[in-house]
Amino acid sequence: MADTTxxxxxxxxxxxxxxxxxxxxTHPASVAQKKVLRNIAACRTAxxxxxxxxxxxxxxxxxxxxxxxDRHCPKCQSERRAAWIEQRLEALLPVPYFHVVFxxxxxxxxxxxxxxxxxxxxxxxxxxxxxxxxxxxPKHLGAEIGFTAVLHTWGQNLLxxxxxxxxVTGGGLSPDGTKWIEGREDYLxxxxxxxxxxxxxxxxxxxxxRKKGKLEFAGNTAxxxxxxxxxxxxxxxxxxxxxxxxxxxxxGAEHVFRYLGRYTHSVAISNHRIVALxxxxxxxxxxxYAEGGKEKETTVSGVEFLRRFLMHVLPKRFTRIRHYxxxxxxxxxxxxxxxxxxxxxxxxxxxxxxxxxxxxxxxxERAGIDALGCPVCKKGRLKRMRDLTPVRRSAFAMARSPP
Numbered sequence: 001m002a003d004t005t006x007x008x009x010x011x012x013x014x015x016x017x018x019x020x021x022x023x024x025x026t027h028p029a030s031v032a033q034k035k036v037l038r039n040i041a042a043c044r045t046a047x048x049x050x051x052x053x054x055x056x057x058x059x060x061x062x063x064x065x066x067x068x069x070d071r072h073c074p075k076c077q078s079e080r081r082a083a084w085i086e087q088r089l090e091a092l093l094p095v096p097y098f099h100v101v102f103x104x105x106x107x108x109x110x111x112x113x114x115x116x117x118x119x120x121x122x123x124x125x126x127x128x129x130x131x132x133x134x135x136x137x138p139k140h141l142g143a144e145i146g147f148t149a150v151l152h153t154w155g156q157n158l159l160x161x162x163x164x165x166x167x168v169t170g171g172g173l174s175p176d177g178t179k180w181i182e183g184r185e186d187y188l189x190x191x192x193x194x195x196x197x198x199x200x201x202x203x204x205x206x207x208x209x210r211k212k213g214k215l216e217f218a219g220n221t222a223x224x225x226x227x228x229x230x231x232x233x234x235x236x237x238x239x240x241x242x243x244x245x246x247x248x249x250x251x252g253a254e255h256v257f258r259y260l261g262r263y264t265h266s267v268a269i270s271n272h273r274i275v276a277l278x279x280x281x282x283x284x285x286x287x288x289y290a291e292g293g294k295e296k297e298t299t300v301s302g303v304e305f306l307r308r309f310l311m312h313v314l315p316k317r318f319t320r321i322r323h324y325x326x327x328x329x330x331x332x333x334x335x336x337x338x339x340x341x342x343x344x345x346x347x348x349x350x351x352x353x354x355x356x357x358x359x360x361x362x363x364x365e366r367a368g369i370d371a372l373g374c375p376v377c378k379k380g381r382l383k384r385m386r387d388l389t390p391v392r393r394s395a396f397a398m399a400r401s402p403p
Contacts, residue, residue: 008271008272008274010271010274010275010276010277011074011075011271011274012040012073012074012269012271012274012309013040013041013043013075014274014277015274015277015282015302015305015306015309016037016040016041016306017041018277018302019280019302019303019305019306020037020041020306022302022303023037023302023303023306023307024037026303027303027307029310030313032313032315032316033310033313035070036070036072036073036310036313037306037310039068039069039070039072039073040068040070040072040073040074042068043067043068043070043073043075043076044064044065044066044067044068044075045065046065046388046390046391047390047391047392048065048066048067048068048390049065049066049387049388049389049390049391050063050064050065050066050387050388051063051064051384051385051386051387051388052064052384052385052386052387052388053382053383053384053385054382054383054385055374055376055377055380055381055382055383056380056381056382056383057374057377057379057380057381058374058376058377058379058380060374060376060377061385062375062382063388065388071265071267071314072267072268072312072313072314073267074267074269074270074271075271077265077266077267080265081261081264081265084264084265084321085260085261085264088148088260091323091327091336092256093146093169093326093336093339093340093343094340094343094344095169095170095171095180095182095343096170096171096249096250097167097168097169097170097249097250097255097256097259098167098168098169098170098183098187098188098246098247098248098249099165099166099167099168099246099247099250099259100131100147100165100166100168100188100189100194100244100245100246100247101163101164101165101166101243101244101245101246101247102123102126102127102130102163102164102166102194102198102242102243102244103161103162103163103164103242103243103244103245104123104162104163104202104242105237105240105242105243106161107233107236107237107240108162108237109160109161109162110219110220110221111215111221111224112160112162113160113311114215114216114217114218114219114220114221115214115215115216116314116315116318117315117318118209118214118215119162119206120151120162120314120315120318120320122202122205122206122209123151123162123164123202124149124151124164124322125201125205126198126201126202126205127149127164127166127198128147128149128322128324129201130194130197130198130201131145131147131166131168131189131194131324131325132144132145132324132325133197134189134190134193134194134197135172135188135189135325136175140189140190140193141171141172141181141183141188141189142174142175142181143171143172143173143174143175143180143181144172144173144175144325144326144335145168145169145171145172145188145325145326146168146169146172146323146324146325146326146327146328146336146339147166147167147168147169147323147324147325147327148166148167148260148321148322148323148324148327149164149165149166149321149322149323149324150164150165150166150263150264150320150321151163151164151314151320151321152164152165152263152266153268153311153312153314154268154269154311154312156286156287156288156289157286157298157308158268158269158305158308158309158311158312159308159311160311160312165263167256167259167260167263168188169325169326169327170182170183170188170249171183171188172325172326172339173326173335173338173339173342177335177338178342179342180339180342180343185249186248187246188246188249189246191244191245191246192241194244194246195241195242195243195244196242198242198244199237199238199240199242202242203234203237203238207234210230264321267312268308268309268312269284269309273285273286275297277302280301280302281299281300281301281302282299282300282301282302282305283297283298283299284297284298284305285297286298326339
C-alpha cells in the first residue's frame, strides 16, 4: 500500500523503530546485525542530516535526508542498482541469456548460518566450477561461457533459503578463440547433470573444510562434530537431488539490463511488500510458488519479523555479486572483446568510447526515470539550496523522512 506519492505506507524502518529494542532485549545479535538495525532506523531521517532541494520551475521545496548506504537497507538500493547496471551494460554481449538458479538443501541451513562466510564462498565456487566444466565439455557446449552470480539467502517468507541466481550467456567462445558456439534454444546445459555435479563439488569442498578444522560446530550444529552424525548427514545429502533450476532464455542486452536489476541489489524484503503494522504484528505479501506464484499475505510478530530479516545480514565485506568466464573483469580486454568482435564484426579499436555522461542522465534515457525531476509540477528540476546538520538523537526515536 502506498500514499499518493507512490511511497510505501509502511517500511522495514518502521518495524525496526517499533520493535528493535524489544528484539535486542530478547534475542542475541551480532555487532553487524545491531549496526544494520541502527542504520535502517536512521536512514533518511534527521539523524543523518540532509539538504533542501527546490524546483527551478514551481519553487516547491523538498527535504532530502541522507541515506545510510547500508547494503541491507531497502531504501538504499535503487540508485546503487541503476549505477551498477549502467556499468555492467558495457560488458554484455549481443546474445541471448539464460537464468540458472543453484539452491542448497535445507538440511544444510544450520551449518551455513553457523559458518556463513566459508559456506557462501563454497556455494559460489561449486556453482561456478559446475557451469564452466559442463560448458567446456564437447558433449554439451564445448565453449567458454560468461556469467554473473548473485547470492540470495531468503525465500518469500523471509526464512533462510540460500541460493545463487546466475545470468549465463547463451553460448560461448570456442577453445581456440576463433568462433562463437551457440547453445540450444530450449536450454543451455542439462539441469540434472548440473545438479549432480554441483552436489558433488560442494560436498567435496565441505568435507575438506571439516577435515582441515575450518568449520565451527556449536549450538544446533554441535552434534556434527561427531563423525557418525556427520557421516549420516553427508549420506543424506548425497542421496538427495539438489535443486538446479534453469529458466527459458531471454534475449538482448536491454532485457538483461532490466532483469539483472531484480536480483543484483535486492534485499530480503522490499518496503512495498509490507501491508500493515498493527498490534505488535507485521503483515506482508508473499508469492506462493507452489500455487503458481499466487499472491498471499502472511502475518508474524514484529520481533519475529526482525529475527527473520536479520538472518540475511551478510558477513562484513562479503562479495555477493561475482563475475566469471567471459564476464570476469580480467576478461574485459581479451576473450570478451574477441567474442564481441566475432559476434558484431566490430574490432575492439573501432568500438565507440565509453559513455562518460553522468549515470543519472543515462539512466533517464534507458529507464525513463528522472531522479532529479520535480514530483509536483513534473516540469522543473530539483536543485540543492541548503544543507541540514544531523540531529543527535537515538536512531530508533527518529521519525521517517517527509515525502
